Amino acid sequence: MKTVLRFLKPYKRLCVLTLLTMLVDAAGALLIPTLTADMINIGVSGGDLHFIVQRGLAMVAVTVLAGAATLFGSWLCADLSAKVGKDMRNAVYDKSLAFSAHDFEQFGTGSMIARTLNDVNIIQQSIVWCIQMVIPVPALCTMGIVMAFAIDATMGYLLIAVTALIIVLAVLVTRKASVIFESLQRFLDRMNVVLRENITGVRVIRAFNKERREEARIRRTFEQYAESSIQANRLFVGLDSTAFFMINLCIVAILWIGGNRIGAGYMEIGDITALIEYAILILYYIIMAQMVIILLPRARVCLRRMEEVLSRKPEIRDGEVPLLPDLGREDAVVAFDHVSFRFADADEDTLGGLTFTCLRGQTTAIIGGTGSGKSTIAKLILRFHDVTSGELRFDGRDVRAMTQNELRRRIAYIPQKAWLFSGTIADNLRDGREEARESEMLHALKVAQAGFVEELPEGLNAHVAQGGTNFSGGQKQRLSIARALMKQADLYIFDDSFSALDFKTDAALRKALAAETGDAAVLIIAQRISTILNADKIIVLDNGRVVGMGSHAGLMENCPVYRDIARSQMKGDERDAG
Numbered sequence: 312m313k314t315v316l317r318f319l320k321p322y323k324r325l326c327v328l329t330l331l332t333m334l335v336d337a338a339g340a341l342l343i344p345t346l347t348a349d350m351i352n353i354g355v356s357g358g359d360l361h362f363i364v365q366r367g368l369a370m371v372a373v374t375v376l377a378g379a380a381t382l383f384g385s386w387l388c389a390d391l392s393a394k395v396g397k398d399m400r401n402a403v404y405d406k407s408l409a410f411s412a413h414d415f416e417q418f419g420t421g422s423m424i425a426r427t428l429n430d431v432n433i434i435q436q437s438i439v440w441c442i443q444m445v446i447p448v449p450a451l452c453t454m455g456i457v458m459a460f461a462i463d464a465t466m467g468y469l470l471i472a473v474t475a476l477i478i479v480l481a482v483l484v485t486r487k488a489s490v491i492f493e494s495l496q497r498f499l500d501r502m503n504v505v506l507r508e509n510i511t512g513v514r515v516i517r518a519f520n521k522e523r524r525e526e527a528r529i530r531r532t533f534e535q536y537a538e539s540s541i542q543a544n545r546l547f548v549g550l551d552s553t554a555f556f557m558i559n560l561c562i563v564a565i566l567w568i569g570g571n572r573i574g575a576g577y578m579e580i581g582d583i584t585a586l587i588e589y590a591i592l593i594l595y596y597i598i599m600a601q602m603v604i605i606l607l608p609r610a611r612v613c614l615r616r617m618e619e620v621l622s623r624k625p626e627i628r629d630g631e632v633p634l635l636p637d638l639g640r641e642d643a644v645v646a647f648d649h650v651s652f653r654f655a656d657a658d659e660d661t662l663g664g665l666t667f668t669c670l671r672g673q674t675t676a677i678i679g680g681t682g683s684g685k686s687t688i689a690k691l692i693l694r695f696h697d698v699t700s701g702e703l704r705f706d707g708r709d710v711r712a713m714t715q716n717e718l719r720r721r722i723a724y725i726p727q728k729a730w731l732f733s734g735t736i737a738d739n740l741r742d743g744r745e746e747a748r749e750s751e752m753l754h755a756l757k758v759a760q761a762g763f764v765e766e767l768p769e770g771l772n773a774h775v776a777q778g779g780t781n782f783s784g785g786q787k788q789r790l791s792i793a794r795a796l797m798k799q800a801d802l803y804i805f806d807d808s809f810s811a812l813d814f815k816t817d818a819a820l821r822k823a824l825a826a827e828t829g830d831a832a833v834l835i836i837a838q839r840i841s842t843i844l845n846a847d848k849i850i851v852l853d854n855g856r857v858v859g860m861g862s863h864a865g866l867m868e869n870c871p872v873y874r875d876i877a878r879s880q881m882k883g884d885e886r887d888a889g
């Protein structure tokens with residue numbers, strides 16, 4: 312609730328105005344039967360046509376006023392909920408941007424999307440319903456009961472009794488509904504995860520002929536959701552019929568008791584009409600409120616899920632360590648000083664005792680087997696994770712003593728899995744530098760050996776599908792290299808970025824890069840010896856430990872792990888050639 316209030320706070324005036332219009336609407340609804348009763352009791356009984364016309368005109372005025380209040384109130388309410396929903400979505404999204412990979416893993420991508428869109432929608436909808444259908448109810452009940460007492464105390468007590476009975480029923484049903492809606496939300500989440508996995512992995516499923524198994528898995532998930540929905544609907548049907556039965560029972564009681572009271576001379580005939588209208592209005596509002604309250608546990612679950620995201624402290628934070636000023640350019644752009652790293656959910660260190668530097672104007676290469684920790688080194692430099700022990704310095708400063716923004720602004724990173732955003736090629740290149748001119752983009756594409764772009768009919772404006780799926784693996788890699796080259800960086804990290812390129816393009820690209828990166832440091836992570844052969848320094852990684860460092864020639868002589876990698880690749884090449 313605190314969270315909802317926090318998001319409503321900036322719209323205090325809008326909230327108050329909305330509630331006022333709702334109250335005018337409720338008061339108008341109760342005034343009409345009072346005017347009708349007067350019309351019957353005084354106008355019709357006394358044959359006073361002038362009074363009937365007067366009351367009729369008053370009824371028109373009240374109806375117009377209440378109608379306008381309803382219309383205006385609904386508009387204000389929709390405005391309020393849209394604004395609150397937008398703020399909530401922005402807050403969840405902003406928070407997710409601050410998350411490290413580990414933070415993100417705690418929720419999962421499917422769940423994060425569900426929390427940002429579906430959960431916020433449900434919260435937003437519930438706010439509208441509460442304002443329109445729950446908050447005015449106590450005021451309306453009180454006004455209705457007071458008006459009933461004004462007519463006759465016995466009828467007032469009758470209305471109190473029926474209202475209390477319906478409220479007890481509402482509380483009992485709501486309790487039962489909480490359990491059902493909590494599981495409904497869980498199944499919705501599960502459905503999201505399974506569907507997402509199936510849609511993104513559809514090619515793998517087909518390739519392995521696993522359609523049947525996946526169909527069964529999806530069917531089971533859909534069934535669970537359907538079963539819960541049916542349970543919820545049954546509850547609604549039961550509630551609906553009981554509520555209308557109660558309303559009819561109440562009308563019978565009013566007619567019966569009221570009839571006797573009229574006979575005894577305590578009430579007039581028109582009062583019965585007013586009392587029936589009050590009762591119907593009160594009970595109808597309570598039933599509508601109950602329908603909303605039943606749905607609130609679902610909103611509460613969504614709210615809790617949103618709060619989980621908002622309250623999570625990002626693993627990587629600026630300002631934990633006092634920020635240090637930039638003292639100027641160091642020769643070592645990156646310096647690992649006895650760095651060890653362990654993933655939060657791992658039993659042992661992924662990287663241990665790393666000490667090396669990446670110098671300005673030089674190319675440092677990292678080679679090692681699969682899973683030896685190469686990409687993790689890049690992620691530590693970018694501060695996607697923090698070192699467990701030791702110190703990692705960027706331009707002489709501990710990376711924790713810099714803001715993430717400053718650090719990442721100075722690094723151009725080409726990830727292992729080339730990822731492009733939907734839009735045009737130019738849009739993607741501008742992610743590297745917003746104000747880039749066309750000639751600069753064409754130059755970066757040329758360096759990245761992405762000449763194919765100029766051959767496309769639309770050139771730089773060629774369409775890029777989501778994830779860049781309308782380009783081949785090699786084309787995507789070259790485009791993401793061009794994007795990184797748009798940035799003026801102190802460090803260029805190529806994480807296995809040449810793997811999808813043929814040997815000729817790989818060589819041409821590295822040659823063109825040398826002229827481009829100037830005095831920045833270049834870090835190449837690679838599997839292929841041919842890619843790193845000419846690097847100034849090669850670091851050989853085995854199981855997260857540095858087992859060799861030096862030039863190709865030196866390592867061939869002194870490092871058995873490097874020699875093994877080189878020999879196995881040469882044999883492979885010879886075999887390929889044969």
Ligand SMILES: Nc1ncnc2c1ncn2[C@@H]1O[C@H](COP(=O)(O)OP(=O)(O)OP(=O)(O)O)[C@@H](O)[C@H]1O
Nearest residue numbers: 654656657661679680681682683684685686687688
């Ligand atoms: N988020 C994670 N949580 C736990 N362990 C992880 C996580 N990411 C990677 N690892 C583990 O850390 C080790 C190093 O992974 P890394 O991706 O750095 O290897 P790599 O040398 O780049 O491999 P490749 O050449 O196959 O890309 C692997 O054993 C991997 O299983």
